[in-house]
Amino acid sequence: MTERKVRVRFAPSPTGPLHIGGVRTALYNYLFAKQHGGDLVFRIxxxxxxxxxxxxxxYIIEAFNWLGIKFDxxxxxxxxxxxxxxxxRRDIxxxxxxxxxxxxxxxxxxDTPEELDAKRKEIENFQYDNKTRGQMRNSLTLSKEEVDQLIAEGKQYVVRFKIDAGEEVLVDxxxxxEVRVKSDILDDKVLYKSADQxxxxxxxxxxxxxxxEITHVIRGExxxxxxxxxxxxxxxxGWEDTMPRFAHLPLLLKPIGNGKLSKRDGDKLGFPVFPLEWHDPKTGDISSGYREKGYLPQAVINFLALLGWSPxxxxxxxxxxxxxxxxxxSKCSKSGAKFDHIKAExxxxxxxxxxxxxxWCPAFDKILKExxxxxxxxxxxxxxxxxxxxVVEVVNNDGTKRKRxxxxxxxxxxxTKFFFVAPTEFDHEGDKFIRKNWNENTAGQMRQMTDVLETITDWNVEGLKAVIDPWAEQAGIKPWNAWRIALVGAGQGPDMYELAAFLGKEETIRRTRKAIEVLG
Structure with missing residues (x-):
């Protein structure tokens, strides 16, 4: 038999936004197809x-365009x-x-919905199968004339698959x-509905x-x-020879507790479960998305790839x-994968x-303009x-804080606000860093430093360092933390020479004098 070209498919339903679990399924299909020189089919x-x-x-198509998962x-x-x-494809x-x-x-x-409900009340754990179908209204219990008459009268019907007992079904x-199942436990599933044809x-x-000509069906557990x-x-x-190989991926599980990852988990812990922001046309509700949250598509793809698979x-x-x-x-896990939103960050x-x-600038520029x-x-x-x-301190949805x-x-x-907005207030009592690094001698030292700054003509990192380091050593003082307070207003920020070079001579001296005036 000629070996067939690998063809896989991702087939979502347009019933809402694409769940992040669906993105992972599409990604695994993509990786498998590309590895084998095959095709990835997008079906709705x-x-x-x-x-x-x-x-x-x-929305689904836009999400994959953003993520970089390309369909053939x-x-x-x-x-x-x-x-x-x-x-x-109705006629097909x-x-x-x-x-x-x-x-x-x-x-x-x-069988009408009312008849099915009555049978469920009559038989505990009722299912429509080889044991019960003989008690129902179908073409196996009615004559051909009765069936034809009901159809001619426009009675709604369904077509059910006839599953016989005593067969062993092997899913490889x-x-x-190998997963083996006895056909006795399977019900006669509805395959077609006349109501919508x-x-x-x-x-x-x-x-x-x-x-x-799909060769492999890779889908969720x-x-x-x-x-x-x-x-x-x-x-x-009679299609056994062309039946695709199956692969059922592990579930994505809640970060905390048991069960499948849901939108509720994301809302509770403050992370998206959809690739893009979703505006519900029925309710008007807005759900956050990875793109709008500020994630890079490569990071989302890399993170998802390792949820249930290891290289x-x-x-x-x-x-x-x-x-x-x-x-x-074959290296995909059989058990579910915990969704770790901290790892995603x-x-x-x-x-x-x-x-x-x-x-970084397009996103950063937008924030600055806002x-x-x-x-x-x-x-x-x-x-x-x-x-x-x-490192930044963030507040979790439950009010707790963490650093990352x-x-x-x-x-x-x-x-970075201080790069663009000068500090005007200094909390000497409430800020531990200010209280520790600005005392009764600091204002005098900062006045000396201002005089030194005025003399510097080569205003860059090297020029500042060449003048201030020798002065500080000769004066026997360490002005760095107090100077940081003056320029930043708190105990944070980059190297002081880099910050001063960025601010420029005039702004650096102005801020230093302002701190002396306010803190005294």
Whole structure:
């Protein structure tokens, strides 16, 4: 048999924003496809028309464009296997529904919701299967004439898959190994609904995967219970030879507690669970996104790649190309992966440091303008250079505080305000650093220093250092902390010579004199 070209697919439903777990699934499909020289197909599963949300499809496409995950074909990308939107494939599905009916692999059921509810009350843990189907209103219990009459009268019906007892179903999973299930425990799933003339997820996916020549189905663990049914559908159609290999990825788990990661966890702990900000068209609610929060797409991709997969070495920072070379589905974990939002911040910090200082400027400039500050790109890049490795204190959603490295451009403003706005008040009583470093002798020392500053003509780091260091040594004083108070207003900031060089001679002397005036 000729080996088929690897083809995988990512097939979201346009029912809302793309969850970060879905991004990871798409990423793993991308890595697997590229590693094997294959294709990644983008398909939209919109057979459930009642759950359609306007704007969701465009949102998903925009998210992948931002993340840098590129599809080879599909909705908005073109290709030879379209249409790629399931709602546009009605006639295709009808043909295969009829094939199952003609071959006795499926049957028509007319049971109303009320009849199904009554049966659930009558039979504990009721499921529509080989044991109960004989008690229901379907084409297996009704005559052909009765079935034809009901259809002619316009009665709504569904088509159910006929699963016989006594079969062993083998799912050969690339992550979990062999999973064996007895067909006796499976129910006769609905494959098609006459109400909207659309198939359910189960039939549409099997038909689409077959016709689009999908070779591997890489999806979340939550779909594992559906895998035996899908194997049986491939058998029913006689497509065993082209059945794709399955791989069910581990769940993304809550950072705290047990269970699957949800939007509620993000809201509680203050991190996004969607790649982009989402504006709910129904409620008007706005959910935060990684892009708007200030994450770099490379950092998000790198962080997600390691949630459930390890390259087998200690390497954490990887380009997308490196991930493609290292990726191995067999090294994916079977157990769920805890979502560590603190680690996500660490990844973003690492990728920010990899950027050129000038690359921070668009985001930093926006923040400065929001605070009424106009600065040149050169000034912004210089501030970034001096401050990007500093530590910032952040407040958690529960009110507790923690310190971390600068992980977002927005972290810069509280740490860099003094570069652009001179301190006017000095809290001598409340600020421990000021209280410790400004005493009754400090004002006199700072006046001496101001006189020295006035004499400096070569106003740069080297020129300042060449004059002030010898003066301080000769005078027997250490003016650095008091000078920091004068220029910054607190015990923070970069090297004092770099700060003074940035501020310029006039502003440096003005601030120093202001501190002497206020603190005395």
């Amino acid at each position: 599963e919109d057979t459930d028309s009642t759950r359609f949300v306007p704007g969701a499809e465009d 074909e599909g909705v908005s990308f073109g290709g030879n296997y379209g249409p790629y939107r399931q709602s546009e 599905y009808k043909k295969y529904v009829q094939q199952l009916l003609d071959n006795g692999k499926a049957y028509i059921a007319f 999973d690339l992550i979990r190994g 659309l198939p359910t997820y189960h039939l549409a996916n099997i038909v689409d995967d077959h016709l689009m 939550e779909w594992l219970p559906s895998a035996p049914l899908h194997v049986l559908l491939y058998r029913a159609f 087998g070495n200690d390497q954490e920072l990887m380009t997308l190309e490196e991930m493609v070379n290292l990726f191995d589905l 660490w990844f973003n910090h690492q990728y920010l440091l990899r950027q050129a200082d000038a690359d 605070n009424g500050i106009e600065a040149t790109a050169e000034q912004e890049a210089e501030v970034v250079r001096m401050m990007k490795t500093k 490295n600068i992980s977002f451009a927005s972290d810069l403003w509280p740490l």
